[in-house]
Amino acid sequence: MVGFFSIAPVAVVYLQRLHLRQFRNYAEQWVEFVAPKTILVGDNAQGKSNLLEAVELLATLRSHRTSRDGDLVRSAQDCAQITGWIDRAAGPLELSLSLRRVGRRTLVRSGETLRRQLDGLGSLNAVEFSSLDLDLVRGGPEQRRRWLDGLVMQLEPIYAHLLRQYERVLRQRNALLRDWAKQRRQGQALSDRAAELAIWDAQLAATGTRLIRRRARAIARLAPLASRWHGAISGRVETLTLTYAPNVAIAPDVWQLPALEEARAIEATLLAQIRDQAEIEQYQGTSLVGPHRDEVTLAVDDAPAKQYGSQGQQRTLVLALKLAELCAIEAVVGEPPLLLLDDVLAELDLARQNQLLGAIADRFQTIVTTTHLGAFDARWLDSAQVLTVRSGEIVA
Amino acid sequence: MLYAAQRRRCAVYTRPLARLIEQLQRLPGIGPKSAQRLALYLLNRPEAEIQTLAQALLDAKQQVGHCQVCYHLSAEPVCEVCSNPNRDQQTICVVADSRDLIAIERTREYRGRYHVLGGVISPMDGIGPESLTIQPLVQRVHREKTHEVILAIGPSIEGETTTLYLSQLLKPFTKVTRIAFGLPVGGELEYADEVTLAKALEGRREVE
Numbered sequence: 001m002v003g004f005f006s007i008a009p010v011a012v013v014y015l016q017r018l019h020l021r022q023f024r025n026y027a028e029q030w031v032e033f034v035a036p037k038t039i040l041v042g043d044n045a046q047g048k049s050n051l052l053e054a055v056e057l058l059a060t061l062r063s064h065r066t067s068r069d070g071d072l073v074r075s076a077q078d079c080a081q082i083t084g085w086i087d088r089a090a091g092p093l094e095l096s097l098s099l100r101r102v103g104r105r106t107l108v109r110s111g112e113t114l115r116r117q118l119d120g121l122g123s124l125n126a127v128e129f130s131s132l133d134l135d136l137v138r139g140g141p142e143q144r145r146r147w148l149d150g151l152v153m154q155l156e157p158i159y160a161h162l163l164r165q166y167e168r169v170l171r172q173r174n175a176l177l178r179d180w181a182k183q184r185r186q187g188q189a190l191s192d193r194a195a196e197l198a199i200w201d202a203q204l205a206a207t208g209t210r211l212i213r214r215r216a217r218a219i220a221r222l223a224p225l226a227s228r229w230h231g232a233i234s235g236r237v238e239t240l241t242l243t244y245a246p247n248v249a250i251a252p253d254v255w256q257l258p259a260l261e262e263a264r265a266i267e268a269t270l271l272a273q274i275r276d277q278a279e280i281e282q283y284q285g286t287s288l289v290g291p292h293r294d295e296v297t298l299a300v301d302d303a304p305a306k307q308y309g310s311q312g313q314q315r316t317l318v319l320a321l322k323l324a325e326l327c328a329i330e331a332v333v334g335e336p337p338l339l340l341l342d343d344v345l346a347e348l349d350l351a352r353q354n355q356l357l358g359a360i361a362d363r364f365q366t367i368v369t370t371t372h373l374g375a376f377d378a379r380w381l382d383s384a385q386v387l388t389v390r391s392g393e394i395v396a
Numbered sequence: 397m398l399y400a401a402q403r404r405r406c407a408v409y410t411r412p413l414a415r416l417i418e419q420l421q422r423l424p425g426i427g428p429k430s431a432q433r434l435a436l437y438l439l440n441r442p443e444a445e446i447q448t449l450a451q452a453l454l455d456a457k458q459q460v461g462h463c464q465v466c467y468h469l470s471a472e473p474v475c476e477v478c479s480n481p482n483r484d485q486q487t488i489c490v491v492a493d494s495r496d497l498i499a500i501e502r503t504r505e506y507r508g509r510y511h512v513l514g515g516v517i518s519p520m521d522g523i524g525p526e527s528l529t530i531q532p533l534v535q536r537v538h539r540e541k542t543h544e545v546i547l548a549i550g551p552s553i554e555g556e557t558t559t560l561y562l563s564q565l566l567k568p569f570t571k572v573t574r575i576a577f578g579l580p581v582g583g584e585l586e587y588a589d590e591v592t593l594a595k596a597l598e599g600r601r602e603v604e
Contacts, residue, residue, distance in 0.1 A: 158590045168553040176519035199561045
């Protein structure tokens with residue numbers, strides 16, 4: 001905790017206190033955040049990442065490590081609880097998420113149980129950067145869609161609801177197509193469900209349009225920030241281009257239209273595509289058109305990033321994306337989000353660490369995990385609060 | 397974990413009691429603890445009372461069927477609403493199930509008649525238009541020369557799909573309207589959640 005009193009007074013600690021109960025390997029743990037930078041140090045599998053995951057869950061209601069709440073509850077327990085005390089411009093608030101092995105989550109904000117959990121989104125914003133994020137470059141389109149969805153949710157919390165609606169329509173429509181394809185294979189007389197399918201087509205186009213417009217808007221905001229950061233980190237020798245590539249080809253001039261007409265044009269394009277693919281869809285028994293097949297392309301100097309460069313270069317690229325995300329959220333929300341760095345800082349060389357340090361300065365509250373402090377630049381160590389994690393407990 | 401709890405119960409309760417708890421627990425909204433409380437309560441009641449309860453269950457099951465006209469729950473072939481001559485014969489309010497009908501009846505605002513669909517379109521659950529009472533509705537509208545069909549189906553994805561499907565089907569024959577969605581009356585705007593507000597904005601209308 002050396003030097004913690006020397007922090008600049010402008011620094012704001014948004015997440016001030018965290019309480020974990022029966023969460024992952026923590027039985028009961030209080031954490032006080034007293035500096036804008038916190039370093040969690042400890043051996044592997046002691047619970048450092050679990051703590052970051054708890055913060056991520058409070059901010060986004062999702063974990064990038066699991067989609068099953070049961071995984072988050074300490075073994076032999078029924079219910080886990082994460083509570084955070086947050087101080088932001090809108091005033092202090094207490095956010096508490098209960099996760100159950102069996103049954104649904106509950107989210108309580110300052111004593112009020114939220115009937116719609118997405119209303120709790122935006123109480124705390126966070127950007128997480130872990131080694132898994134290298135899959136943004138190397139992995140398939142679904143990784144990038146998931147990342148993009150997470151970002152849009154933080155920028156516009158209602159997106160969580162829109163996404164759920166779209167996924168529901170998609171599941172229903174797929175069930176109908178599957179049923180149809182099965183009847184066809186078994187040589188049964190096909191019941192006439194064309195009218196029913198037409199309604200699901202319309203629903204898919206309507207809900208899908210909402211996703212496409214919001215995704216496009218988010219990428220438009222993010223792309224210039226990402227290239228700027230990439231330029232700064234890589235020394236301006238290469239250009240990163242981030243592009244939203246919706247599954248349905250949308251004419252470039254559509255994006256210039258006024259909002260209502262833009263929406264109508266996209267919906268019409270979606271519907272036309274759906275009709276084009278109707279026969280193949282009915283044969284394959286699944287939906288082939290829509291934002292569930294969108295892609296975000298990353299290119300460096302016009303070459304696909306997947307084939308580009310070393311691990312170090314890919315890491316630079318992801319770092320640029322994360323910093324862009326951080327700035328985009330700050331610009332839209334009006335307050336800087338938390339930055340959660342899971343085991344990635346020590347993997348950056350000192351020059352990149354310094355870039356990062358310069359970028360976040362004291363503006364962003366940052367929580368970092370690491371197995372050893374040796375790889376850190378002295379400036380990091382000087383201004384940070386260091387907590388040691390050992391088998392589900394913070395020991396110092 | 398559930399299995400362990402069940403095994404424990406068999407050891408603690410005598411067999412007929414365990415069976416009663418088991419049955420009660422199948423009811424919606426009843427968990428293991430409530431089931432136990434209800435079962436122990438029932439055991440303490442006089443036998444005549446239990447007889448009455450059991451008989452009421454059987455009678456309801458055996459005597460209550462669906463109205464031939466609107467498919468509302470009814471002990472008679474035609475339900476009270478449909479056989480009431482004072483109700484507007486020319487307006488039909490379409491609801492997903494009988495519970496919704498009862499909710500609308502409680503308002504005492506609506507003087508027309510109803511049609512109960514028996515669910516909403518949901519391919520995932522194997523429910524297509526043919527599993528609902530949609531054909532009888534179309535025939536009814538045709539036969540009764542209905543002036544207006546009010547679609548009063550909840551705004552879930554499936555409800556919305558059913559509403560769209562019905563409106564396309566019925567529009568050639570009659571005027572089709574749907575109930576409005578938005579803010580609860582007496583509620584404060586600032587406390588409304590975003591989804592409801594968005595819906596209310598979508599359904600805004602000109603001030604008369």
